[in-house]
Amino acid sequence: MGQAKTRGTQDQRIAQAKAKVDALRPAKMVCGACKTSFTDFGLIDARGMPGIHAAFGGVCPSCGETVLAFSGDKDAVANAMIAWQDAMGAEGKLGMQSRDGSHKFFEN
Template sequence: MGQARLRGTPEQRKQAAIERQLSLRPKYVKCNHCQAELTELQPIDISGMRGIEAAFAAHCPHCEHDTFAIKGEPEAVAQMHMAIEDAAGSESLAGVVPAANRK
């Protein structure tokens, strides 16, 4: 029997991956543009993204900018950051979520 079967059905493995990602969601992030505290963080589908443990996006209702929270290996995070910049067509800022802000 393969290792995947020992971890459950495909649906169970997918649900476990979603729960792992959601457990890493910070309480809030600060908007990279206006510094407002954003608590509505939507998970980003990270399936197939090697080195990324979790990623979330928040849209600021005050200034209409998007802010992202990404956790993973530094090189993978940098690559995802560059992909977000390419998709947005503009430079974005990187920040750090303080330990006290994590669940």
């Protein structure tokens, strides 16, 4: 614990970690199914997901689809999406989104 003490108290380290994740939070998410944008979504626990810095998810208010956003290393994000598709047993509708909410859909 010696190195952790040099980064501040436990409360300070928690606040720093929260600030890092908050900085990665997108302004809005866009549904890959119906293209609706929405702001009511939450943080997904990404501990144990190497290379993922933050993950967010919510349910589209228009069509009810699950919408996910991963931030992290390129390969880690790709692996997380593949794992999610495998777990859900369905093909995802992929896109790329900036933190300000601008979105680009990848069409098949």
